[in-house]
């Protein structure tokens with residue numbers, strides 16, 4: 132079943148998100164970019180608040196070096212998310228992160244749907260020892276399906292699963308996107324803006340919106356099991 136990942140900025144938001152139905156807590160600073168990193172101490176506080184109830188991921192920043200990602204791996208977060216470039220430089224970065232951190236944490240490579248993502252690098256991420264891949268957007272506001280089309284998203288999910296990777300989809304998703312994306316069977320759908328006050332990712336988390344997305348996912352899964 133597809134799990135709901137919710138990006139949070141604090142221990143208090145993490146606790147509220149878990150109680151509202153989030154199945155992965157993603158530590159992120161939305162004011163610092165698409166993959167904005169929180170300070171390691173804040174990530175540690177989030178890990179403590181979640182207390183093992185669900186996995187925690189930590190965004191490493193829009194242009195992290197290995198040391199920055201390593202500092203997040205040391206917080207106790209289960210996953211560390213790093214951005215993916217393109218071509219040879221992108222492949223080299225994936226290999227460097229994998230070699231330095233692949234044995235210390237579960238790395239997730241985040242592909243930018245609105246920057247002509249290089250889907251060949253899904254294979255590279257797997258070969259470099261990554262545990263997962265996500266397709267997300269850099270520019271926020273317009274959603275994943277404005278940045279790319281459903282066929283491309285399906286290709287991404289298939290490429291990840293062919294490589295036995297965890298596959299996540301995100302990018303200004305709204306509750307209405309659940310019914311469109313879940314038939315592709317991603318392992319995760321990631322939300323920030325869509326579960327915040329006024330739909331604004333820089334504002335506070337709104338637990339009612341988290342609950343609405345969690346319910347939509349559960350309803351979709353139940354329909355699927357029933358063959359509807």
Ligand SMILES: O=C[C@H](O)COP(=O)(O)O
Pocket residue numbers: 136138157159267268271301302303304321322323324325332
């Ligand atoms: O990893 C998931 C992201 O935090 C999604 O953020 P967003 O919904 O604001 O695009």
